[in-house]
Amino acid sequence: MNLENNIKNNHDSLKNSVINIQFQKQNEIIETHKKEQFLEIKSVAKQEQELKIITSNFRKDKLLIKNIEVIGINDDFLQNADKLELINLIKNYLIVDEQIVKNEIKEQWDSNKDINLIGIKGINFKINKGEK
Known part of the structure; x- marks a missing residue:
């Protein structure tokens, strides 16, 4: 047991x-x-x-600053712009300080995910991609 x-x-x-x-x-x-x-x-x-x-x-x-070509102010924009848009254009970009415009476009390009939205209302510019 x-x-x-x-x-x-x-x-x-x-x-x-x-x-x-x-x-x-x-x-x-x-x-x-x-x-x-x-x-x-x-x-x-x-x-x-x-x-x-x-x-x-x-x-x-x-996008390099030298690859941005500022063409000038958009004529259609000038014809149709309201007073506030014209004041902003003159005040912010002094019709047209090319370096300020280039810096603004470069800054937008670097920070914006949608490159189709870059630019300054009323200012025409061209980006020469790939050119050194």
Whole structure:
């Protein structure tokens, strides 16, 4: 009877040990997986940051001040502009300070995601892309 109880206790103890080992192994696998995920996320974040820098540098290098040609004031704009538009044109760009206009267009180009929206109302300009 005593031997039988010892065997039963040892069996239960072994069974509990196996279960504990399984839980421990499972927790180790989960921790390893979490670390791998963290490293992947960190890696992706680093790649995104590098891509932003590359994109930003590409965008800034894409338009040089010397590649902007200010043609002048749009005649249709002058004919149809209201008083406030004319005052803004005169006050801000002094009909036409080419360097101020070029700087404004370059700044818009570098900061704006939609390059179709760059420019100054009433001022015609041309961008000579790719010319050095």
